[in-house]
Amino acid sequence: MVTAGPSDGRRVVTPVKSAERTLALLERLAEAVEPVAVVDLHRASGYPRSSLHQLLHTMAASGWIEMLQDGTHVSIGSRALVVGTAYLDRDRALPHALAALERIRDETGYTAHYARREGDRVLYLATRETTESRRATSRVGRQLPAHATSLGKALLAELSAAERAEALGDGDLAALTPDTVTDRQALDAQLNAARDRGYAHEREENLPGVACVGVTVGYRIPASDAISCSLPVARASDREVERVARVVSAHAGRLAQELRSAGVR
Incomplete structure (x- = not known):
């Protein structure tokens, strides 16, 4: 049933x-x-x-x-x-999100993604790529485990412990790479840290050689959507990650305000 x-x-x-x-x-x-x-x-x-x-x-x-x-x-x-395009066409948030992704890509020099959480996974709805992007994880329509992406981590971090447990279910957390955090306690600590600092960060949990910064787009409560920026691990120093996080956070905040003003819910 x-x-x-x-x-x-x-x-x-x-x-x-x-x-x-x-x-x-x-x-x-x-x-x-x-x-x-x-x-x-x-x-x-x-x-x-x-x-x-x-x-x-x-x-x-x-x-x-x-x-x-x-x-x-x-x-x-x-x-x-x-049929898949029809889903995108009816999403009122996407035209606004695409403009935000383009600004983030241009300001950071890195590929930007927009995704929505569906249970224990995130669905990629839009991407704006740089010439150096790793297309394996960025295509529109791809679904990935929320716990293994900065997008999903940012969204899971907004949930209560009970909501988080319901979203992730009782099964084992899948490992996409050797660095994917699959221990529940370690993941909780990671999510709590993300909530405190205002953005999620993962290194090679989703794809080897790639780090990501994720920020929620708070036009819904709890947030359903998030923006991330992918950068090569070789460039992902603490200083660079913080710079990218500031850019993404600023645009995610403006996007949320824009969507609320436009009546998008």
């Missing part, structure tokens, strides 16, 4: 297996860098082979997936981009 509906009025519903399998298939293809073998999808989904082939052909006909000419491999289709 799963819950559905708004957080203040959840109801228990029975999942539709065929819908779950279709969505899982789309998510699997969205995560894949290369086309995925149909035989691998068959093993992973548990779908009867004939039913899977019918589903794939239906999805290909509507543009959700693309099939190679021999039909042995499939990849995500252009329809997914159209």
